[in-house]
Amino acid sequence: LTFYVPNMRGHGPLNEALSEYQTRIHGRSIPIARTTVTPGGMQALYLALELLVDTGTNVVYVAPQWPNIHNAIHLIGGEPRPFPLDFKDDWRLDLDRLFAACDARTRAIFLSTPSNPTGWTASREEMQALLDFSRRTGIWIISDEVYGRLYFDGDVAPSILQIAQDGDRVLSVNSFSKAWAMTGWRIGWLTHPSGVADQLGAMTQYINS
Template sequence: MSAVPPAAFLPNEPATGPRAGIRPQIQDLRTENIAELAVRARSLGGVIPLWYGEGDMVTPAFIRDAAKAALDEGNTFYIPNMRGMGALNEALAAYQSRVHGRPIAIERSTVAPGGMQALLLALELTVDLGTNVVYVEPQWPNIHNAIHLVGGEPRPVPLGFDTDWRLDLDRLFAACDARTRAIFLSTPSNPTGWTATRDELQALIDFSRRTGIWIISDEVYGRLSFEGDVAPSVLQLAEDGDRVMSVNSFSKAWAMTGWRVGWLSHPTGVAAELAAMTQYINSGTAGFVQAGAAAAITQGDGLIAEIRGRVKAGLDLAYDKLGRIPGIVLPEKPRGGMYAFFRREGEPDSKALCRSILETARVGLAPGYLFGTSARSFVRMCVFRDLGELETALDRMVAAMG
């Protein structure tokens, strides 16, 4: 995201009236996404939208029914434990212990209204004004702006790219200094699908032990791994006392984007602080939403497998069709996530390319510049869609671009 991508946030403008009295970090914030393209899409009609990080699957009935039952039982009151409802906390401990192959104590998880809130808790816990967070890009744009929001300096370090995305640990560590409070990464990555290896994660944890710098790992796509039941995770390697946190969400692998529920895995030693922060930020997550999440995590293994299969089939189809378009550069197939991330030779401006595809093929894609300077020429396509609709979109692109 320069260190700052164009329009992700803008330099301070002279402020008058109420705006003059708000924090500079808030004055700087701008919502920069696909709004311009979306407005045009509405006027065109018939556009297949593949730009959002969201599948087209409605949350399955067994999750919805659990939330409805909680409502019918009168579960509409505060949850006294700010870190989560007992049934969900227990389910999270059992689930994480099972999938990561080692005990993860109940005290190591805090429920939040969405993965974004869990991320903000992690940043608020660690980042001061005048400090920085080093993060791996291409990266979900919310990360850059969340770091800025809490008063930190976002400091991106790009993945290398030849035929695939690769992490240079020496370059990452060299970007850290005495003011670095955390290193942030997403694995599997949105948008690239790059996935950290166990050796890379161990190197990050070892670096944290030497320096005291926190490691914050966004593992929202961890169960959408194509190389195993779960992608390598910091939770498989870190000890309870390590300065390591993992951000997770029910949005992607359980088809619950609109529910706004996620969790933060953290050392036991900061559980009390996170409970206090939760109390003063939002006073916890709705009980009936947590009931749905508990059903998802205790009964949802089949659902995860189904979603993973749909995403993998969509990715295979995308690579087959996109490979027929002259000049399309496809990295090696992602090892996880739910996106195809590609570029076209001779097209350095991803926004212009997305606009052209929208006009000629009636397909909506996300321009790569949103994900950082190193992704400026790439575009992102969500492949968690009905295969027939995805094939129609890809056929349109082949016809328009081929």
Template sequence: MNLTRESILAMPDSPIIDVWRLGAGRNDVIGLWAGESDLPTPKAFSDAATHALANGHTFYSQNRGIPALREAIAGYYARLCGVHLDDDRIAATSAGMNAVMLVAQAIISPGDNVVCITPSWPNILRAITIAGGEVRETPLDHDGNGWRLDLQRLFDACDARTRAIYYASPGNPTGWMLEGEQQRELLAYARERNIAIIADEVYQRIVYDRPYAPSMLEIASPDDPVFVINSFSKSWAMTGWRMGWLVYPRGMTDTFEKLIQFNTSGGQAFLQAGGVAALNDGEPFVRSFVERCRGGQRIVLERLAELDGVAVVPNQASFYVMFSIDGVTDTLAFCKQAVHEARVGLAPGVAFGPSSAGQIRLCYARSDEQLIEAMDRLQAFIRRSR
């Protein structure tokens, strides 16, 4: 007897996982498929966590996180972009993905729909489905100058059952950013129709022409229907810590206290001490990491430009390059073949939605040495395949 819900059974595995399984555990494969760097967490952050662990911070924490972490999150926004947040609008979460699921549980009812800007990390769309919502995709347009949002197309996708609009800025896999007039227009539209905005800002610091990507918190009031999600994973090299945070509208503290209680009963206090150190003392690391990514981007773009029939969509932010190859329409098959023949792991664009099915994502948050070797292999493989 299979007791699994039909909606869960119907969910396919991510094509990224399909490719990863082929190369998992192989030391000869350079894995550029996942969204993480090859850098370990800075020692100062780890030391703060191990010190807390050694000093008995092993008991239940408050559901929304230890007070010191919530204070550090508020202080981070105040320093970074001049946004002042009340403590009762902040929750520490068990990773950014947990924050997404908490918001979905809080606001989505069966029959509701969520309009999502795509291409998008597939886990986000699955969270909406698990919560009983319908996903409506609004794809970005792209050309040789980058990615663009048709805001009217987004609005046209909304109807009376639209509960929320989701976007990631900077986007994964695109690096696209919502900014300026479009950001203001989206907020005005959501206010007028009481539609929630779920703003995924996990890649906020990985930007190459400014200190940070614009945050919806910079223009939203505390009472606006805006949920902002962030994570320690990317900018602070803490993917394995599974720590993030959520900023939610005023008046929803009890909602998230309950949901966190019923999901995880709070995070680990000693790990959260590491998060405090990252936010309070991690700015030099963040800046050096962004510069490292800039160098990785340069290596990859230069090497891809040497290949005939390869087109790159420029990215403003994040640590990914999206590219297509003339004649390659099945990117999943191509990426599987690349593992076997080039010993390079890539992510097929089909994983992020139909609008990127013909593209391939490469993560360049790696050392120069790894990227040079990976591009040597990839160039040779693409030339042999043509």
């Protein structure tokens, strides 16, 4: 490990372990080509935004939300568009209104599930509706699932990775910080379609090397 790694998307044994872990908990094959390791979850999110967002485009994100999300979208040149959960009904997501908030310049919908700070968690049915919308419109779904193992109704919260195919426009952000209490280690990862693996490898080369 004192030399440059041959794969800019991570370290072989770690990527392999993450592939096996995600395949096991989500019940769907997630091959090693779909995982990029990052120095913390925030860089995984930043890579996702850099991949998709250009000046003049926007990202609709489910709010309330960690402030870094809004600021990262703005930093890259996109327009952050918060979409509030309905707090009068125990933090409910109105999907029809969420989809109506998207337009021709929307590159992605971003959500954290389970959510910080509300604890709201998208159901499998809501995940399916988001995936169906993405398939119809081409709008990407970025799902921050860092708190996915801190869930009281099962071993793991519903994840869009449980239903998405490799070719779907889905990016999942995760980290070792919360579920494994390893905040100081700064290790995260991005799960993505295998078709963007080379592009992400090139991006990480110019950020990490």
